[in-house]
Amino acid sequence: MAIFRAVPYSAEFRCFAGCPGSFPVTRPIYRCPKCDGLLEVVHDIEALRDRSGPSWMRLFDERYRVNAWPYGSGVWGKREWVMPQMPDDGIVSMYEGGTNLFWADRYGKQLGLADLWVKLCGNSHSGSFKDLGMTVLVSVVNQAIREGLKVKAIACASTGDTSASLAAYGAAAGLPVVVLLPRGKISTAQLVQPLAHGALVLGLDTDFDGCMEIVQRLAAEGTVYLANSMNPLRLEGQKTVGLEIVQQFDWQVPDWIILPSGNLGNASALHAGFRMMRELGIISRFPRLVVAQAENANPLYRAWNAGKRTVDAIQAKPTLATAIQIGNPVSAPRAVAALEAMNGIVEQASEEELCEAAARADRTGMYTCPHTAVGLAVLEKLVARGVIQREHKVVCVSTAAGLKFTEFKVRYHERGIEGVSSQKANPPVYLPADFGKVVDAIAKRFD
């Protein structure tokens, strides 16, 4: 960045596969010019060693949810590890992160677990974890534009949450946004969010993978700046989820982290966060990673469990977990590295399994989106199989707010999902305004 913040730390783009060369993070570049592979953000780890692990922990604890801009953000409170050169006045933040690590005591007990937690990343400005990455990406673009970069708009392909987040952060910064959505394959709330923020919303007759292909071409031709997680700037913000989970356990590492995944950016980000904590003396071991996929959109499940370390694209089938209906995951190579480093497992959940897991969890006070439900269904399977055990400390990452997926819950409780028995359906009871009938209804349920 040209307008440097006076810090001894720095980060730059490099090829994920290890080709030589590096690029400033403000450069609009999304692939390695040598091998056409993915890029990553690489930090000057030696420079960050100027503080000890305990000293970083103290600093991060001091900043946790404070009022002083921008440190109350769970992302910018860790800015030296995220995007160190970003000046304060370039930052576009809406106090992302700092979300509840919900103690799922009652649900855990039902499964026979004593130490189950759900990280509620959906309790965020636009209702999903995507805000964690988007604050970093939009801030860097904002800064790059201040330094002279010319772009017509920031753009993304989306299964609904990336577009909602990008539209919100773009609007907050006054930057134009274009979103490409698979028509009819996202929730009403997700469609309305970018409309409300004034983005150009293009509903295409294809799926996410089809939208992704087009937006990559737009970005390659320089028409737009690419905001998908192929752009590693997003992952720098998302990696704070791992940091925050460990921080919320007073810097203890859980045994398992379960993550519902589609494009596999978040799995890669989680690994990056844990790697950095280990390199900088905060932790000495990794949790085991469970990547949870919908059975109808399971390219990584198929590859990993067949012993393959490259992921073949598939045609994803419709799933209620629409945000992870992805057949050609862009971050597959990064996610394979994460699984290898974190002794990982890839498991899948059917539509019936995810629906019933969501309903069971909701009955214990959660309000589960269908993707989080994929994670919980996979958890239930791994407990039943004895892989995850009673005394293990387990974290399920909840990726979005259940309130964005009202149609999903309405259909479940109306017993309207084909192939799903809706065992916990709880439809409303409609009555005339008659005292006696109300008394009868209460007696019928609880006597």
Ligand SMILES: *Cc1c(COP(=O)(O)O)cnc(C)c1O
């Ligand atoms: C984006 C998203 C995911 C998947 O994250 P990836 O990084 O694409 O694997 C899961 N759940 C929700 C709700 C999402 O919006």
Ligand SMILES: [Zn+2]
């Ligand atoms: Zn390369």
